[in-house]
Amino acid sequence: GDSVTQMEGPVTLSEEAFLTINCTYTATGYPSLFWYVQYPGEGLQLLLKATKADDKGSNKGFEATYRKETTSFHLEKGSVQVSDSAVYFCALKAGGTSYGKLTFGQGTILTVHP
Amino acid sequence: ETGVTQTPRHLVMGMTNKKSLKCEQHLGHNAMYWYKQSAKKPLELMFVYNFKEQTENNSVPSRFSPECPNSSHLFLHLHTLQPEDSALYLCASSQEGSLNTGELFFGEGSRLTVL
Numbered sequence: 070g071d072s073v074t075q076m077e078g079p080v081t082l083s084e085e086a087f088l089t090i091n092c093t094y095t096a097t098g099y100p101s102l103f104w105y106v107q108y109p110g111e112g113l114q115l116l117l118k119a120t121k122a123d124d125k126g127s128n129k130g131f132e133a134t135y136r137k138e139t140t141s142f143h144l145e146k147g148s149v150q151v152s153d154s155a156v157y158f159c160a161l162k163a164g165g166t167s168y169g170k171l172t173f174g175q176g177t178i179l180t181v182h183p
Numbered sequence: 184e185t186g187v188t189q190t191p192r193h194l195v196m197g198m199t200n201k202k203s204l205k206c207e208q209h210l211g212h213n214a215m216y217w218y219k220q221s222a223k224k225p226l227e228l229m230f231v232y233n234f235k236e237q238t239e240n241n242s243v244p245s246r247f248s249p250e251c252p253n254s255s256h257l258f259l260h261l262h263t264l265q266p267e268d269s270a271l272y273l274c275a276s277s278q279e280g281s282l283n284t285g286e287l288f289f290g291e292g293s294r295l296t297v298l
Contacts, residue, residue, distance in 0.1 A: 073225075103286060112187075112273055112289035113226075158226070162285055170239075171287060173226040 071096045075159050075174035082149055082181050090144040090177045092133075092159035100161040102126075102135055102142040103171070107156040116144075116157070149181045186210045189274050189290035196264065197298050204259040204293045206274030214279045215257040216287065217249060220271040232257060233279065264297045271295070 076091040094100065101120045105113040117126030122137035133144045142159060159174040187208045196202050208215060217229040231239035232251040246268075248260040257274055271294050275287040 101285070105289075110291075112189075112291040113275075113287075114289070115286050118286055170228070170231075171285075175223070175225045 071100070071161060071163050071172045073159050073161055073172050073174035075157075075177050078176070079178035079180060082179070084151055084181055084183050085148045086181075088144070088146040088149045088153075088179070090157055090159075090179070092142045092144065092174060094140050094142065094159075094161050094172075096140075096161055096163045096172075098163050100163045102133070103160040103162070104131070104133055104142070104144050105158040105160060105173075107158065107176070109155070113158060149179075151181045151183055154179055154181045186288050187274055187276055187290035189272075189293050191293060192291065193294045193296075195296045195298065196261070198264060198266070200264075201260070201262040203261065204272055204274075204295075206257040206259075206290055208255055208257075208274075208276040208288070210276055210278070210288060212276035212278045212288070213254060214277050215251060215254070216275045216277075217257070217259050218273040218275060218289075220273055220292070226273070230259075261295070264295075266297050269295055269297045 072095045074093050103118045104116040106116045107113045117128040119126040119135035122135055125134045131146045133142050156176045156178050158176045160171045162171050190205045215232045219227045228241050229243045230249045246263045250258040271292045273292045274290040277285050277287050279285050
């Protein structure tokens with residue numbers, strides 16, 4: 070079945086450091102890929118997405134490129150801020166699947182210190 | 184108003200109580216969902232509603248009973264819960280169709296504690 074594997078957290082960085090959170094997936098067909106972010110006490114928000122191979126999703130300084138050859142969708146940011154502290158979820162929706170069938174990774178906790 | 188609104192934000196109940204969680208979406212979407220978020224576990228899809236019709240029930244115990252009276256409202260009725268049911272319950276909506284990628288829009292969640 071479909072699956073998403075994220076790097077184990079928590080990740081702790083200093084402000085302005087470079088961030089990478091690894092995400093790899095297993096899916097049939099051609100999935101759409103997503104990164105969601107959950108700030109403390111809130112629900113999940115879509116951060117960025119990519120719908121086909123080699124697409125790059127970007128938002129708020131975050132980027133991720135859909136790599137079909139390595140089945141990866143790693144999240145990167147060049148300079149993190151304290152306000153980026155949150156839980157980050159990688160997710161996929163396999164092509165042709167039924168409603169709402171997003172498969173989520175387990176989440177990676179990011180803490181950024183001043 | 185935010186796109187997806189959930190009430191209450193926090194709920195504490197005993198194992199013999201009956202309570203309900205409410206979700207309302209203001210996005211005109213055609214599908215709504217309940218997810219369960221427990222500590223150190225991936226999000227679990229519980230129920231899916233498409234145009235008010237339940238299309239999926241992921242082996243959820245009968246002590247959880249969903250209701251979708253229209254395409255904008257979704258309820259989760261709770262009764263005879265167990266302490267292990269304590270979690271954050273997230274409602275989401277999406278616009279499904281051949282031209283949509285189907286990303287989900289989440290509410291802020293209802294934090295449930297079962298004593």
